[in-house]
Amino acid sequence: MKKQWLSIVLVLCMVLCMVPTTARAAEGETCTLTIAVEVNGLIGSAAGTTFTFQIKKAINEVAAVYNDYKKMTVTVEADGKGTNTVSVAPGKYIVKQDVPGKRIGEYVWDSISYTGGNNESGPQSVYGNGKSIEFKVYNTYKPASVTKVTSLPITVTGYKADAKVADANVTTTESGIDLPLFRFMEENSAGEWTEVPPTGTFKANTKYRVEAYFNKILGCDYDGLTKDKVTVNGVEADAFETTWSGYPYNKDYRVIHGLGKPEVVKTVKSIKITQKPDKTEYMAGDKFDPKGMVVTAVYDDNSEAVLPVTGYTIFHGDKLTQGQTDVTIQYNDGSGSSNIKAYQKITVKPYVGSHTHTYAGSKWYQDATSHWHQCTDSSCPDPLASTKDLASHTFVWKVDKAATKTQTGQKHEECTVCGHKRSENTVIPKLSGSGTATPGTTIPGTTGGTTGAAKSPKTGDAGIALYAGLFLLALSGSGWVVGKKRRGEK
Numbered sequence: 001m002k003k004q005w006l007s008i009v010l011v012l013c014m015v016l017c018m019v020p021t022t023a024r025a026a027e028g029e030t031c032t033l034t035i036a037v038e039v040n041g042l043i044g045s046a047a048g049t050t051f052t053f054q055i056k057k058a059i060n061e062v063a064a065v066y067n068d069y070k071k072m073t074v075t076v077e078a079d080g081k082g083t084n085t086v087s088v089a090p091g092k093y094i095v096k097q098d099v100p101g102k103r104i105g106e107y108v109w110d111s112i113s114y115t116g117g118n119n120e121s122g123p124q125s126v127y128g129n130g131k132s133i134e135f136k137v138y139n140t141y142k143p144a145s146v147t148k149v150t151s152l153p154i155t156v157t158g159y160k161a162d163a164k165v166a167d168a169n170v171t172t173t174e175s176g177i178d179l180p181l182f183r184f185m186e187e188n189s190a191g192e193w194t195e196v197p198p199t200g201t202f203k204a205n206t207k208y209r210v211e212a213y214f215n216k217i218l219g220c221d222y223d224g225l226t227k228d229k230v231t232v233n234g235v236e237a238d239a240f241e242t243t244w245s246g247y248p249y250n251k252d253y254r255v256i257h258g259l260g261k262p263e264v265v266k267t268v269k270s271i272k273i274t275q276k277p278d279k280t281e282y283m284a285g286d287k288f289d290p291k292g293m294v295v296t297a298v299y300d301d302n303s304e305a306v307l308p309v310t311g312y313t314i315f316h317g318d319k320l321t322q323g324q325t326d327v328t329i330q331y332n333d334g335s336g337s338s339n340i341k342a343y344q345k346i347t348v349k350p351y352v353g354s355h356t357h358t359y360a361g362s363k364w365y366q367d368a369t370s371h372w373h374q375c376t377d378s379s380c381p382d383p384l385a386s387t388k389d390l391a392s393h394t395f396v397w398k399v400d401k402a403a404t405k406t407q408t409g410q411k412h413e414e415c416t417v418c419g420h421k422r423s424e425n426t427v428i429p430k431l432s433g434s435g436t437a438t439p440g441t442t443i444p445g446t447t448g449g450t451t452g453a454a455k456s457p458k459t460g461d462a463g464i465a466l467y468a469g470l471f472l473l474a475l476s477g478s479g480w481v482v483g484k485k486r487r488g489e490k
Helices: 001-028 462-488
Strands: 031-040 050-060 067-073 081-088 090-099 107-112 124-126 132-143 152-157 167-170 176-186 193-195 208-216 230-232 239-242 251-261 268-275 279-283 294-298 304-306 311-315 328-331 343-346 346-348 368-372 390-392 397-400 410-415 421-428
Touching: 001 343, 031 050, 031 067, 031 124, 050 081, 050 132, 067 090, 090 132, 124 132, 152 208, 152 251, 167 176, 304 397, 346 397, 397 421
Parallel strands: 031 132, 152 230, 279 346
Antiparallel strands: 031 081, 050 067, 050 090, 067 081, 090 124, 107 132, 152 167, 176 193, 176 208, 208 251, 239 251, 268 294, 294 304, 311 328, 328 343, 368 390, 397 410, 410 421
């Protein structure tokens, strides 16, 4: 019997050794809570408006007892919506807004509603590491006073030949009226108007008109809104109909305006130099002269037109260098980064003149393989021709950080003449003997060492080894007892 109890105790020890790991993982669990706010009943932007919420956590879920947990502020964007997210501990939560809401322009806060609640949200639970919940809150506004609507300026954009109908738009700056629908109509050969589907395109030789439908907004006065106060792209509308009950139904107003034939907009697909400049041979240091050069644009319909000097930009022509073979002519589409380019060929010969190269205080110029001196005069017409003392780098290793028995070091290669560096952050292995290398000293070697850090044991490796050992001990103890008992039975 004693031996059986010993076996049980050993197994229990094994189980208890595993308990702390699970417990520590549960202690570190975090969840997320999001509050999503939406503003309704408002014409215009609510951008920048803030709402503050008290987040409450259940301290007794059965009795529904909640204590203040933390506060959160949500900022609304231009679309009238806003969200904010915070980390929380697992549990059950409710949220409640500090009401009434702030006034927005000429609108005052009217009411609030929550997902699953009225004065406050319904409770939601979140458990498990990384889990999340969301509370939705709706704030409704109403006009603080009656707004008089006396004008209706309408703007139509995107109306041009070959443009997609879906890309055209109708807007108004009048905030006291709702624009739920607009459509474009085209005139057929019989003089009849038919709707253009959004998937279609505007045809160059076809007449179009726009029809825009509007609704009144509660709290606004429209007695002063007459046809002469309704404009489309700055021109008085052709028609302004009230109490509209045709298609589409239940709209308060309909505005009709003819747009005529759409503007034909051609796109430049390439440019070419159709007449060379008067001068194509230069001396190093000269500036490119475009006199006599003609640049022609080729459009998407294959038509051509000569570009004005403002229609293109010349690159790499301010200070020509010896051996340069062309300058770049770039089409000016207004973006500053057009990919439509042409190249004018030129010849640039060595500089000939009175300029004398000076090297006083000259620094070393360098690239990956060589170093050299060149003229220090900023007005030098031909710096390339002034090159002297050109030679390849002579590299030696330099210690940046000394290696020790416990830590790796770092080194780099450095030219003994100009100081150019390469192979930076090369690792020096840990020392196997005694002593250190002094930083800045030159050390033998022609190749860089390997980079990377030595592996270190992961946190928890020792604990895992301990648990494994105890587990094996328990198994062996149990096996010994059972074996002993069976031998005794025999």
